[in-house]
Amino acid sequence: MKEEPIVVPPGVIHVKAETFVKCFAAPLYPSEQDGKVFIYDSVGGGKQVNFARNMKISWIDYVLDIPEAGTYAMEIMVAAANRDQRLDVSSGEEKLGTITIPGTIGLWKKMEPIDIKLKKGVQTLRIRPRCNAAWRSAGSS
Numbered sequence: 001m002k003e004e005p006i007v008v009p010p011g012v013i014h015v016k017a018e019t020f021v022k023c024f025a026a027p028l029y030p031s032e033q034d035g036k037v038f039i040y041d042s043v044g045g046g047k048q049v050n051f052a053r054n055m056k057i058s059w060i061d062y063v064l065d066i067p068e069a070g071t072y073a074m075e076i077m078v079a080a081a082n083r084d085q086r087l088d089v090s091s092g093e094e095k096l097g098t099i100t101i102p103g104t105i106g107l108w109k110k111m112e113p114i115d116i117k118l119k120k121g122v123q124t125l126r127i128r129p130r131c132n133a134a135w136r137s138a139g140s141s
Contacts, residue, residue: 013064013066013067013072015062015064016046016047017039017046017047017048017049018039018046018047018048018049019062020049020060020061020062021061021062021063021124022060022061023037023058023059023060023061024037024057024058024059025037025051025052025055025057025058025059026055026056026057026058027052027054027055027056028054028055028056029054033052033054035052035055035058036052037049037050037051037052037058037060038050038052044108048079051129055129057128058128058129059126059127059128059129060126060127060128061124061125061126062124062125062126062127063122063123063124064118064122064123064124064125065121065122066118066119066120066121066122066123067120068120069117069118069119069120070117070118071115071116071117071118072115072116072117072118073113073114073115074089074097074099074113074114074115074116075110075111075113076099076110076111077108077109077110077111078101078104078108078109078111079104079106079107079108079109080101080102080103080104080106081103081104081105081106082103083102083103084100084101084102084103085100085101085129085130086098086099086100086101086129086130087099087101087127087128087129087130088126088127088128088129088130089114089116089125089126089127090125090126090128091118091119091123091124091125091126092123092124096116096117096118096125097114097115097116098114098130099111099114100112
């Protein structure tokens with residue numbers, strides 16, 4: 001079932017998943033898989049980003065023009081097959097926060113917002129899955 005377009009209220013910065021400007025992925029098993037970040041059509045409309053499993057590291061960068069410095073609530077929607085995954089959010093070398101992802105049994109769910117402090121002006125936000133050894137060995141994404 002197609003969803004209605006998102007209405008963005010004043011003061012909200014809405015970033016579409018597929019609008020990242022740069023991505024990187026390095027596989028744990030290079031002879032068996034490519035290092036990729038995938039973009040797929042989402043069932044409800046729009047696009048989704050998929051971090052492939054078994055990556056040593058992967059990330060996506062978004063360039064944002066922040067209208068004024070301040071603390072912003074960051075919300076994302078995810079579908080995750082496994083529990084206790086995390087996404088780190090950073091700007092340059094500064095870690096801004098971590099989004100904790102409980103198991104969603106593969107269903108889309110809005111995560112609890114995290115507060116991130118942003119400076120005014122153009123900046124790059126990086127979102128990177130943080131993998132622990134158990135997650136990697138289980139082959140999760």
